[in-house]
Amino acid sequence: MTETGETLPPRTPAPSDASGGGRGALYGLFLGPALGLLIALAPAPDGLDRIGLMVAGLLVLMAVWWASEAVPIAITSLLPLAILPLMEVMPLKAVAAPYADPTVLLLFGGFIVALAIEKWNLHRRIALNVLVVSGARLKLLAAGFMLTTALLSMWISNTATTLMMAPIAMSVALAAGGGARLAGALLLGVAYSASIGGLATPVGTPTNLIAMGWLAENADITLTFREWMAIGLPIVGLMLPAAWLVVTWGLKSDAAGARAAHDEIRSQHRGLGPVSRPEARVAAVFAVIASAWIFREQLVKVPGLAGLTDMGIAILGAVVMFLVPHGDAKAKAAGRGFALLDWDDGKSIPWDVVLLFGGGLSIAAAVQASGLATWLGTSLAGLAVLPPILVILIIVTLLIFLTEVMSNVAAMTTFLPVLGAMAAATGIDVTSLVIPCAMAASCAFMLPIATGPNAVVFGTRQLSIARMAKSGLWLNLACIAIVTVFFGV
Secondary structure, three states: OOOOOOOOOOOOOOOOOOOOOHHHHHHHHHHHHHHHHHHHHOOOOOOOOHHHHHHHHHHHHHHHHHHHOOOOHHHHOOHHHHHHHHHOOOOHHHHHHHHHOHHHHHHHHHHHHHHHHHHOOHHHHHHHHHHOOOOOOHHHHHHHHHHHHHHHHOOOOHHHHHHHHHHHHHHHHHHHOOHHHHHHHHHHHHHHHHHHHHHHOOOOOHHHHHHHHHHHHHOOOOOOHHHHHHHHHHHHHHHHHHHHHHHHOOOOOOHHHHHHHHHHHHHHHHHOOOOOHHHHHHHHHHHHHHHHHHOHHHHOOOOOOOOOOHHHHHHHHHHHHOOOEOOOHHHHHOOOOOEOOOHHHHOOOOHHHHHHHHHHHHHHHHHHHOOHHHHHHHHHHHHHHOOHHHHHHHHHHHHHHHOOOOOHHHHHHHHHHHHHHHHHHHOOOOHHHHHHHHHHHOOOOOOOOOOHHHHHHHOOOOOOHHHHHHHHHHHHHHHHHHHHHHHHO
């Protein structure tokens, strides 16, 4: 970030959260196995056999290690492959199959497409083109930053989006002379909208795909890309204004500062130069992929396309990125390969997230097969006396504050079998529990460790934890209300 002399964290692949580390990881390393063994060896309660208890012990072990990151999250996710066959819960093929689940492969294809967008800086051009028309008032400028970030994070990693937008926000705040107040508002707006924007599409954040995959596997409910967007877009449309109000509350600007900020954006926009061939080709491929996802229900009616799936679209799009020439002679001479992507680029795909998905789906299947889910559902039958909206309020609140201190993917993966059992016990529609929890798991805004975007903007040293926690608490409460009312009424 040369404009301010500050540096951002390195551009490393990461899941949507960053948790654990330090002494907490050391405690978790021993606490996880201890709790797991304690549960596995405890007397079996009525209605649950020994195998169910052993699966519960493995689930707790994985949950503690995921939460504390005592060992790498992806390595924890491999435990079902080694331990579940020993328990004889499921055949080995059934244990391993979730690691190549269509939902996992959909995410994998989405990673590759996003990689091409980032490699050729198409995301930066999109961002600056939106910001340059957002006007010269600082509150409107903050709205422009947030809208742009949300639009980008619908399709690419929320952390990658924040890494791209944060330096732009810093340079704009510097040009406007707004100091820490303005810089903090813009940076918080970028971080919060990156998390919120990911709710709109299945590929926007991992928890969305986890929810879709679990519903397909365990409840025989298949949501299409368009059906998810029909749910996610209204949520984003409600939460973005709430986030804007929180981060711009009390923000004041003078006309000169606002013009300076706008001039800085225009300067960066002019510096982009004309659209390069690689950018244009990536944009064309991405437009086709996004259109195919949105209109897949119509496309499957075309002869020969009946078997088209969201996963198939993502994988085909990924393959095309390795086939289409980038058309840039200078880039080729500089060793950037022939096509839009080459395998050197592919090595930076976050393989750990791919394994994390597989492990989560595998342990969820074991919870179901062992009878643990049924027992949990029976135990939760007492919640049936509560109104459904109150049940949703309880679990949404729990998920939002839990993911302040642990991975949202880990929290969602751990809770899914319980939510399924709760739905069966209470008679509540399972989608009205699973989908709000998927939304809630991405809405932790208080702490730097809560999400990748929060960690990135905190790394600019323009924000205190106290300021982030204060703003994040208000936004957490707003999100609890929005999600609960949206799904509970």
